[in-house]
Amino acid sequence: AGATIERKDAHLDLCSTASVEPSQNDSLLSCVQLVHCAMPEMALEEVVLSTSFFGKTIRAPLLVCGMTGGSKRAERVNRALAEQAEQHGLAFGVGSQRAMIEDPQCASSYAVRDVAPKTVLIGNVGLATAASIGVDGVRNLMDEIDADAIALHLNAAQELTQPEGDRDFRNGYRIIESLARCLGGRLLVKETGCGIGPRVALRLFDSGVELIDVSGLGGTSWVRVEQFRASGVAADVAEHFASWGIPTAAAVASVRRAVGDRLTIVASGGLRTGLDVAKALAVGADLGGMALPLFRALEAGGPERVDQSIRVIVAQLRQALLLTGSRTPQELRQSPVVITGALSDWLAGLGSASVGDGLGNDCL
Numbered sequence: 001a002g003a004t005i006e007r008k009d010a011h012l013d014l015c016s017t018a019s020v021e022p023s024q025n026d027s028l029l030s031c032v033q034l035v036h037c038a039m040p041e042m043a044l045e046e047v048v049l050s051t052s053f054f055g056k057t058i059r060a061p062l063l064v065c066g067m068t069g070g071s072k073r074a075e076r077v078n079r080a081l082a083e084q085a086e087q088h089g090l091a092f093g094v095g096s097q098r099a100m101i102e103d104p105q106c107a108s109s110y111a112v113r114d115v116a117p118k119t120v121l122i123g124n125v126g127l128a129t130a131a132s133i134g135v136d137g138v139r140n141l142m143d144e145i146d147a148d149a150i151a152l153h154l155n156a157a158q159e160l161t162q163p164e165g166d167r168d169f170r171n172g173y174r175i176i177e178s179l180a181r182c183l184g185g186r187l188l189v190k191e192t193g194c195g196i197g198p199r200v201a202l203r204l205f206d207s208g209v210e211l212i213d214v215s216g217l218g219g220t221s222w223v224r225v226e227q228f229r230a231s232g233v234a235a236d237v238a239e240h241f242a243s244w245g246i247p248t249a250a251a252v253a254s255v256r257r258a259v260g261d262r263l264t265i266v267a268s269g270g271l272r273t274g275l276d277v278a279k280a281l282a283v284g285a286d287l288g289g290m291a292l293p294l295f296r297a298l299e300a301g302g303p304e305r306v307d308q309s310i311r312v313i314v315a316q317l318r319q320a321l322l323l324t325g326s327r328t329p330q331e332l333r334q335s336p337v338v339i340t341g342a343l344s345d346w347l348a349g350l351g352s353a354s355v356g357d358g359l360g361n362d363c364l
């Protein structure tokens with residue numbers, strides 16, 4: 001457990017200061033233009049942001065994505081962010097719970113129910129760990145922190161960049177099928193900054209998954225984070241994969257097109273403002289998610305800074321809905337958008353995979 005916890009604290013150090021976002025606009029949200037409505041015909045207070053998620057109602061379609069746990073420092077981060085999420089009625093995720101499997105003593109660093117009694121709380125485990133602890137083990141992770149759901153994270157690019165990381169990614173769908181069979185609508189499958197594309201999304205759907213977080217390219221890059229920790233050959237290999245992945249906007253739009261309304265889609269990866277959230281919703285997401293900006297707000301100015309950041313984000317989102325003439329996130333999804341530049345190239349390139357294509361073993 002010691003090694004896992006030390007690695008987690010090193011990750012937090014790097015994420016708080018280093019340049020872990022390789023370049024701006026990789027999310028391609030800058031290629032989504034919302035269309036102004038000069039005659040909104042509604043009052044700002046008529047905009048309704050509340051959204052249902054894992055059987056609860058949250059006050060805005062926003063998730064504080066899973067980041068950390070294990071150490072004392074991680075515990076402080078989890079508690080402070082969970083408390084803010086509760087106060088603003090947002091969903092909250094803890095980071096990978098692997099450390100508490102290795103050392104049950106650090107379970108308290110994930111236990112935030114006392115400061116977030118009502119809101120949606122999501123546990124977190126990696127695919128390989130889930131395979132080794134099985135469905136009952138995963139269910140225990142949820143129960144121990146009284147979570148509403150569990151996020152299963154996929155991170156092949158990060159693993160390949162870690163000297164101690166996994167090298168064998170076989171049987172993933174089989175593991176997910178067995179988890180989905182038992183957990184059903186309490187399972188969220190997420191990437192960690194490289195994106196989920198339409199083919200994988202369709203196979204996840206066929207495996208019984210109902211919710212995904214595309215966690216696309218454009219924000220925190222785990223290849224970049226691991227590159228800072230790596231040396232020699234590993235660091236040089238990583239250098240060229242720091243911008244590897246499906247841009248968040250391309251992932252959301254292509255997956256929505258492929259699956260219709262069959263999946264709940266969270267968009268994360270490089271969302272930095274309420275306007276970014278609005279753009280993600282407009283191209284097909286049900287919720288937006290953020291990790292790095294809220295962690296950095298906490299590091300820079302404590303809970304007050306997080307509080308202010310969330311207020312700004314929600315106000316921007318509300319304003320974007322009014323200015324597009326949308327009363328609800330659903331109406332925003334129906335409103336016109338203009339897709340420009342690289343994003344339209346991506347969408348053309350990703351083609352028109354859709355449910356029932358019989359995609360066999362393709363893994364793109």
Ligand code: FNR
Nearest residue numbers: 065066067095096153215219220269270290291292
């Ligand atoms: C993460 N992320 C993450 N994801 C996950 O499934 N398990 C984890 O333990 C972590 N840990 C973690 C730590 C830190 C410090 C950050 C910033 C992120 C990834 C996170 O959940 C999310 O998918 C993306 O980071 C969202 O993009 P932005 O907002 O960080 O660009």
